Amino acid sequence: MQLDALLILAVVMFCAGLMVAITRKNAIMVLIGIELMLNAANLNLVAFSRFDPQALQGQIFTLFVITVAVAEAVVALALAFKVYHYFQTVDLDKISTLKK
Amino acid sequence: MRLQSGKQLMETLNGIQENLVYLLPEMVLVLGIIFLIAFDLVFDRKKSVGLAAIAFFTLVFVVFWLVFSFPIQQQPVQLMNGLLQTSPQTAVLKLIFTVSGVVILFMASRSEVFKKLFFQSSEVPIAVLGLLLGVFLMTMSIHWLMVYIAIELVSISSYLLVGLSPGKKNAEAGMKYLLYGGAASAVMLFGMSWLYGLTGTLHFYSDTFLAGIQAADPLVMATAFILLLFGVLFKLGAFPMHTWAPDVYEVAPIPIVALFAVVPKVAALFLLWQISDIDRAITGAWEQWVSVLAIGGMILGNFGAIWQRNAKRMLAYSSIAHAAFLLSALLLGELAYQVLFFYVMVYALMTLAAFFLIQIFEQRLNALRFESFHGLGKPFPYLSILLLVVMLALIGLPPTAGFNAKFYLFAGLWNTYESSGQEVVLWVLISGVANTVVALFYYLKLPYLLFFKTTSVEVNKVMVNKVKRDCLFGTLIVIPLLLIFFRSDALVDLLNNVNFTF
Known part of the structure; x- marks a missing residue:
């Protein structure tokens, strides 16, 4: 029963993250959406980890995911900074010099 | 793995120690990265020669090793308690990756602009080595955690390589690439977490995993697997996750584009091949899936390429189409290894050659948009003929290795159709042949503009001499394409000698 609740929460978080990532136009908001999706996956991993005969695999995975997500966020913010430097905005609709 | 006692811990540690020899290439890459950072910190100026030397030396050492x-490496060996697996295939792929890396660094050193970008500070060479390390791990992983980390290592290095070059467009393309890639990998991770929950193990090569997926609900399993595919297809740059490719290819420096077009693509394809067994077990409809992806990619890549007016964007769409051809090689079953590796080698060669020649045009003659190619065939006939040969190879016409690769692929598809009677395979074959005809139009556009249009550009002596020297190296890359056409059996024998059994 408890597992079900966690899984449903994870799915809701994942869908919310995906919605944010798709609909929001601000690059930082999209990034937050992606983080939400990653955390949904983390929640799944931790929830499933309890039933793993080899214990802890899922939790270790989660730690790695958190670390990698930080690395990705760092690069993303650096790029957002660079984009802001050139465009004075991080609105994805307004930064479109490339041919579609 | 739960450790019961100190003795068990010692055993595990000893096992890891014994495995280290297999991971020497990866360790050398990491050492190379550390040396690059240290060198960058210690020396103040005139660093470019040292940085280039370290990067080259690292890669050359890996090649020799x-x-x-x-x-x-003749026997498959599982390393690090089943996180990684080396096999002859991974050794061959790593060799392809490293050689491509050497060619790309060499390409960068042939142009003043890129030389500055690549070797002025340690950032770009570090990202290149990081990307290579990522693809090495990606080909070896047999554990979802490793797959995720390897894909992220490749991705983050790629974002950096796009974003590091100065310019408005680079910042924009890098940002969009990152957001798109981040979303794709998050979706992939969600799929992985479900696969973990349904099977109870992260080792996707183990029997537990296979037993687990057979016991699980097919619908949930298939959904999880599709989510997982998003991440891999993103790295492969294949339909329907290809939309980042044209933008990124347009703005990134040419050597980096060449790297993207060869290295992560091939690694992702191999990963897809590794997990294809799982998918067969899950749905039994693997052939249909791959066929849809392949046909979609061929049509989209080829018809997208027709409308392009920029050589790099055209090659981006061409690489989407080639990713589809590579995907269709996964349909071949028994034959797949030989055809796949042959196609991968030829694809790597012709892509590197194409970008090398386009770089000469861009850097020396300032030609990247199609208008600026007009009539350059007259002052630079040899360079233009080289480009013509490479374009013929990309189409798949004789007398180039591209013909053999396509021929083996189509022959293999026909054999598979005859022996298995699956109609989808026939459709892939028909679409492949039809798209090869479409490919004639856009690949031959460049040679057509070069030879049949007139130019108003003045050509000076210095330029001609520089281009002559470039052509020498261009020839070195193009010649193998011709040699393999005439002696393709030699390469096939070589591939057969590699023990392709698991």
């Missing part, structure tokens, strides 16, 4: 250590 891979070649000479081939005997110990």
Whole structure:
């Protein structure tokens, strides 16, 4: 029963993250959406980890995911900074010099 | 793995120690990265020669190690408690990756602009080595955690490589690439977490995993697997996750584009091949899936390429189409290894050659948009003929290796159709042949503009001399394409000698 609740929460978080990532136009908001999706996956991993005969695999995975997500966020913010430097905005609709 | 006692811990540690020899290429890459950072910190100026030397030396060492250590890689070995697996295939792929890396660094050193970008500070060479390390791990992983980390390592290095070059467009393309890639990998991770929950193990090569997926609900399993595919297809740059490719290819420096077009693509394809067995077990409809992806990619890549007016964007769409051809090689079953590796080698060669020649045009003659190619064939006939040969190879016409690769692929598809009677395979074959005809139009556009249009550009002596020297190296890359056409059996024999059994 408890597992079900966690899984449903994870799915809701994942869908919310995906919605944010798709609909929001601000690059930082999209990034937050992606983080939400990653955390949904983390929640799944931790929830499933309890039933793993080899214990802890899922939790270790989660730690790695958190670390990698930080690395990705760092690069993303650096790029957002660079984009802001050139465009004075991080609105994805307004930064479109490339041919579609 | 739960450790019961100190003795068990010692055993595990000993096992890891014994495995280290297999991971020497990866360790050398990491050492190379550390040396690059240290060198950058210690020396103040005139760093470019040292940085280039370290990067080249690292890659050349890896090449030599891979070649000479081939005997110990003949048998598949599981490393690090089943996180990684080396096999002859991974050794061959790593060799392809490293050689591509050497060619790309060499390409960068042939142009003043890129030389500055690549070797002025340690950032770009570090990202290149990081990307290579990522693809090495990606080909070896047999554990979802490793797959995720390897894909992220490749991705983050790629974002950096796009974003590091100065310019408005680079910032924009890098940002969009990152957001798109981040979303794709998050979706992939969600799929992985479900696969973990349904099977109870992260080792996707184990029997537990296969037993687990057979016991699980097919619908949930298939959904999880599709989510997982998003991440891999993103790295492959294949339909329907290809939309980042044209933008990124347009703005990134040419050597980096060449790297993207060859290295992560091939690694992702191999990963897809590794997990294809799982998918067969899950749905039994693997052939249909791959066929849809392949046909979609061929049509989209080829018809997208027709409308392009920029050589780099055209090659981006061409690489989407080639990713589809590579995907269709996964349909071949028994034959797949030989056809796949042959196609991968030829694809790597012709892509590197194409970008090398386009770089000469861009850097020396300032030609990247199609208008600026007009009539350059007259002052630079040899360069233009080289480009013509490479374009013929990309289409798949004789007398180039591209013909053999396509021929083996189509023959293999026909055999598979005859022996299995699956109609989808026939459709892939028909679409492949039809798209090869479409490819004639856009690949031959460049040679057509070069030879049949007139130019108003003044050509000076210095330029001609520089281009002459470039052509020498261009020839070195193009000649193998011709040689393999005439002696393709030699390459096939070589591939057969590699023990392609698991």
